[in-house]
Amino acid sequence: MHWSYAGLTGIRLSYDGAPSASVTASLLDLRDRLTKQYPKGLTDCVLGYRTLTLFFNPTELSREALLAAIGDLDNIVGSQQCAGRAVELPVWYAEESGQDLAVVAEHSGLSVQAVIELHSGNQYTAFATGFSPGFCYLGNISEQLDMPRLQTPRRAVPAGSVAIADRQTAVYPAVSPGGWHLLGRCPLPLFDLEQSPPGLIAVGDQVSFKPITRDEFLSLGGTL
């Protein structure tokens, strides 16, 4: 682990090895400890795949004090397990809702049904949230489904689209441009300003996908 400046009012902690559920758990533990210690001094804490960027209010908290509170950088990442919630998302996997199912099947040499079983048969860690409000980077998907992004991103991916790219998977909370391969659609709102927190998934959560039918998708509030 090492630290660097993220401007005058930010510190970026970065783990040098590969991201994993236990790295995320360690960074979450540290974030929770620091936000408890400095409820006013820390203004924002953002987890990346293997980074924790801390932004502070310099009139409340100095960089030196924050670094001292973080302590020995070599002891941050240990064998912590992710203590996030288990979140199950219903997904309607079909050609109609996931237009890249066939392409992914062909690329991986599997049947469409096998792709669906592979994607829905795993639990994923929410490594980071960003890109757009409510968008969560989930990983890692099976090596067999590892596919590069689309050459040309789509201009508008429907809200709720469940997609994959590299070893990651995600649900698009709102209509947005997107370069990932689409496998299906989730009927649940991923982001709702009326809720607190507004995002359905938080970093550290363990997310799984449950295949549903078109009718179930519609009855859960999904729109075509």
Added chain:
Amino acid sequence: MNGLSVINPGLLATVQDLGRLGYLGHGITTGGAVDAFSLRCANRLLGNTDDLAGIEIVLAGLTLKTTCDLQVSLCGAPVTLHINDEQQPIDQPLYVEANSTITIGRTLTGTYSYLAVKGGITTPAVLGSRSTVIREGFGGLNGQALQPGDLLPVADLPVPQDVPKMRPRGERRQRDETQLHTDILHLRFIPGMHYDEVTESCRETLCEKTFSISGAANRMAIPLSGNPIDTGLTKLWSEATCLGSIQVPPDGQPLVLLNDRQTMGGYPQLGVIIPPDRVRLGQARAGQMVKLEAISPTTAEQIVWLHDHYEETHLKALTSLGNTAL
């Protein structure tokens, strides 16, 4: 409901305050006035607190009609201001009668100006802020830029006709800030994030070559064009972006991230431009030549401390004037 009726929104006008703070970890960007100091000046002239929302105007063309008596002030880029065809000074509190037309005209320098209203624009706050982020569709009025026919609500406050006049020192300030940069604009930054992972020649290209602001600048980022920078870094793990980050995508043309940036990015970030230089960059226009300069955090602290002190002193002077306007 009374307020400001939008006749013509001009190029782009949005409701902005000091931004939506504390939600970066939820993937929600801050938004907020690109030149927050100018918005604060406009608010202080009216006796408003700093956190009230005003209208951020990009370049020119905004025309509004008042549906009630108001006090307004305009700060930022040195645009022309007309109230019912009569030119009025900027950097001054002004009394405007109901059914008057407010027109923001063009300027040769600067990009962002701020119209404040006594009591503030009172569109609903979302997560503690009225700032509009068009990409996310929230804040402001229905999450959008101002449209013809919109009615922007304002606080229902008594507005005395007598407003004190500010001595013209305010004009001097904004000329300093947004003067024609015929020379090169120097952008000082604190190296960080991926800076230690790039080669010496990459750092040299970054700091020794001159770049210019490309035409695609917006509230998300200011793209710079020049000699491509080869960071040699590919396939990074997504991580937090910073306000003022110098981000280098694969084409080697750096982007300086601004208020509406996405909260996460997967491209190398080589450092963060200090706030006063970031605001100067935000106010500059396409074609402006810029040069990046790495400075130590200690030097940056001294520069920023002096700058903040200067701003606070100026704001205090405006506050005493604004409060007599109560």
